Amino acid sequence: MTNALDLVAPANSLAMEYTRDFDAPVGAVFRAHAEQDLVVQWLGPRHLEMSVDRWDFRTGGGYRYLHRDPEGGEYWFTGVFHTVRADDLVVQTFEFDGAPDVVNLEFAWFEDLGNGRSRLRGRSLCPTAEARDAFLSSGMEDGMTESYERLDELLART
Template identity: 65%
Template sequence: MNALNLKAPVDTLAMEFTREFDAPREALFRAHADPELVKQWLGPRGLEMNVTEWEFKNHGGYRYVHSDEQGEYAFNGTFHTVRENEFILQTFEFEGMPDMVNIEYMWFEDLGGGRSRLRGRSICPNTEARDGLLSSGMEGGMTEGYEKLDELLTRL
């Protein structure tokens, strides 16, 4: 099993992660690009996802809403830079905490043999926002989401 490696270096505003996948880089990238695929894996189990906006291109935007019996959780951002099968630079905002916008970098690496690695860095606006994300169960949600992504990638 491929484990999530999430780090939040002390005295920085950054969170960094790596995760390997038993799938080609192109399939991994496609699962981040296609909203019909994204809603099958993004977020923890038990949440339903509705994509209300998805313009996956340079200077495009997105908005989606996760929901469960507790309520709705909306997120939005801008895709600043998209380089197919290589790189995504985007913003990320939880609408429940307006103005706390993260800048997120994602690199898609080909490991050969039909395997790939996703490397990411998220820069938060302040340490309170970073610590809030870390204490909200983000790591567990990312782990579950990437397990769902593993399942999706075996079907693609």
């Protein structure tokens, strides 16, 4: 079963907020975010190949990864994991190399819904309204939707 992504960007706010339910236990959803070998199987649209330069998923750790399109275009992403609490919360920064000096602060809450189901709830705070609007118009929602569909498939296999 595919659950819908609910993404909103409240007017007069620098935030984008989302929720997405999963038909899997919260521990499995968290693990899929934590373990590099699992992350590369679901993060990003299907047409992009992902490779990881660094993945240190712990409080004080960080990441750098690449998405490459079929034509060879490269999209690098970098960030710092400020807080990681298993099965509960991740606070991180997110920076796309194609938008220098635009660093988002992101929160992800992992919620146990019972009966083997869970909810991922997130908030991304952008530095400016222009940055937020650029993310929203970039196809980010479609990319998130496809990523979470891929995560559903991964969770069903594991």
